[in-house]
Amino acid sequence: MAASTPNSNLLELLETGDAAYDNARTAYETLLANCCHYDGLLSILMQHRPYFEALPSVRRPSESMVAIPLPNVRSREVLETGGIIDTSYRIRQLPCDVAVIMCDPEWKIKTGIEIVLFIQRPGEDLSDLLNRWRQTQIELGQGVEWLMPRKHKHLLAEGTETPHPLFVVLAAGDEQSASDKSREERIIRGLTGASLPIARWTTEAYEIEGFAPTETEID
Numbered sequence: 001m002a003a004s005t006p007n008s009n010l011l012e013l014l015e016t017g018d019a020a021y022d023n024a025r026t027a028y029e030t031l032l033a034n035c036c037h038y039d040g041l042l043s044i045l046m047q048h049r050p051y052f053e054a055l056p057s058v059r060r061p062s063e064s065m066v067a068i069p070l071p072n073v074r075s076r077e078v079l080e081t082g083g084i085i086d087t088s089y090r091i092r093q094l095p096c097d098v099a100v101i102m103c104d105p106e107w108k109i110k111t112g113i114e115i116v117l118f119i120q121r122p123g124e125d126l127s128d129l130l131n132r133w134r135q136t137q138i139e140l141g142q143g144v145e146w147l148m149p150r151k152h153k154h155l156l157a158e159g160t161e162t163p164h165p166l167f168v169v170l171a172a173g174d175e176q177s178a179s180d181k182s183r184e185e186r187i188i189r190g191l192t193g194a195s196l197p198i199a200r201w202t203t204e205a206y207e208i209e210g211f212a213p214t215e216t217e218i219d
Helices: 008-033 038-043 051-053 126-141 178-191
Strands: 064-067 072-081 084-092 098-105 109-121 164-173 197-202 207-209
Touching: 008 038, 008 109, 038 051, 038 098, 038 164, 051 084, 051 164, 098 126, 126 164, 126 178, 164 178, 178 197
Parallel strands: 109 164, 164 197
Antiparallel strands: 064 098, 072 084, 098 109
């Protein structure tokens, strides 16, 4: 039996790393696709009771919330040059993965509650998730309008300045490396310590796994 060489060991490590990244990417894309549908969003929101209870109607989810994957927002900018005031609009993408806008199914208006989901992306650690949340706070705090899906153009597009975050952490399965498991524990510990709500997504068979719901109230 031929002995392994340093080059073959390095190649094996690279292939293992590529496979782990591909699996994480597939899990992320699968979850993002599920969150484009109301049943997938409900499964996520159920893991944080205050958000789930904020739904105007669980039986009418398609009329109670608007999901915007990888959302864009528009802001108005006023510039003065030589005494001339010029107003322009700037469109930019938020660093969250999905925006969920609650709506009253009877009155067809927004309720004022907006939830932003942060799905753990391949290779992301605690600081990456927190930085995306902080940047989202900055963007929405400046006063913006959502670029709404065509079927919801009738809704008032003005965004709230106090969004509610929900972090979806990819749960490391038994086949995951010690590094992946350590990252998961670190992320959950950090987010819990920062009083930020968490949901978990199991990569095995891509099924939602229950997580002890937190009780943070919605203002």
